[in-house]
Amino acid sequence: xxxxxTEWEDNGYSDSDFWVSVFDDESNQIRGIMSGSxxxxxxxxxxxxxxxxxxxxxxxxxxxxxxxxxFIFTAIRAAEYSDVLEPSKVERGxxxxxLRNCKHKGLTIPVGTAGVVFxxxxxxxxxxxxxxxxxxxxxxxxxxxADGSTAYIALSAxxxxxxxxxxxxxQDRAWELAQNCQFSKATGEKHAWDSENxxxxxxxxxxxxxxxxx
Numbered sequence: 746x747x748x749x750x751t752e753w754e755d756n757g758y759s760d761s762d763f764w765v766s767v768f769d770d771e772s773n774q775i776r777g778i779m780s781g782s783x784x785x786x787x788x789x790x791x792x793x794x795x796x797x798x799x800x801x802x803x804x805x806x807x808x809x810x811x812x813x814x815x816f817i818f819t820a821i822r823a824a825e826y827s828d829v830l831e832p833s834k835v836e837r838g839x840x841x842x843x844l845r846n847c848k849h850k851g852l853t854i855p856v857g858t859a860g861v862v863f864x865x866x867x868x869x870x871x872x873x874x875x876x877x878x879x880x881x882x883x884x885x886x887x888x889x890x891a892d893g894s895t896a897y898i899a900l901s902a903x904x905x906x907x908x909x910x911x912x913x914x915x916q917d918r919a920w921e922l923a924q925n926c927q928f929s930k931a932t933g934e935k936h937a938w939d940s941e942n943x944x945x946x947x948x949x950x951x952x953x954x955x956x957x958x959x
Contacts, residue, residue, distance in 0.1 A: 751929045
């Protein structure tokens with residue numbers, strides 16, 4: 746059975762598509778369904794495929810929130826490991842660690858050496874709509890090492906000088922984010938803002954948030 750979670754409109758240049766996010770209580774999945782479009786005659790909003798009824802059961806909402814939490818956890822875990830192990834942009838003051846031995850002015854700086862970023866720059870021609878972008882493979886950083894010396898290193902040879910957050914920390918963060926009930930973003934469809942959020946309205950009416958804690 747489908748339970749409608751949110752509704753939104755995707756405004757195109759000359760047409761609009763109407764979407765809903767639903768929770769399938771048989772597969773425990775969140776998905777998006779186009780509920781209508783001005784592109785097709787007779788496909789008015791709400792007259793398309795089965796869209797389910799607005800969610801009204803707290804037990805079902807709890808399962809939907811668990812699915813949303815799992816989706817968010819997977820996304821933020823991947824982002825955390827990428828940010829820590831393969832940063833593509835760093836700010837001044839960021840502490841980095843070398844992933845391999847690096848040469849600087851004829852000297853070898855050994856793998857594992859840490860330094861603080863005081864400068865960074867990307868090399869190449871960059872255009873707003875071009876494929877080439879400043880990133881990990883075309884950026885160099887200036888590091889201040891523990892002994893006060895400085896070295897210029899390719900960012901691709903560096904990682905952050907800390908470990909990724911633990912899964913427990915990320916699970917807690919995912920649950921905090923899931924409580925916003927932004928189910929539309931878990932569908933993979935283009936989305937700006939919700940015109941209706943039935944899930945959030947139900948969540949806010951719960952006697953306590955612990956009632957639907959995932």
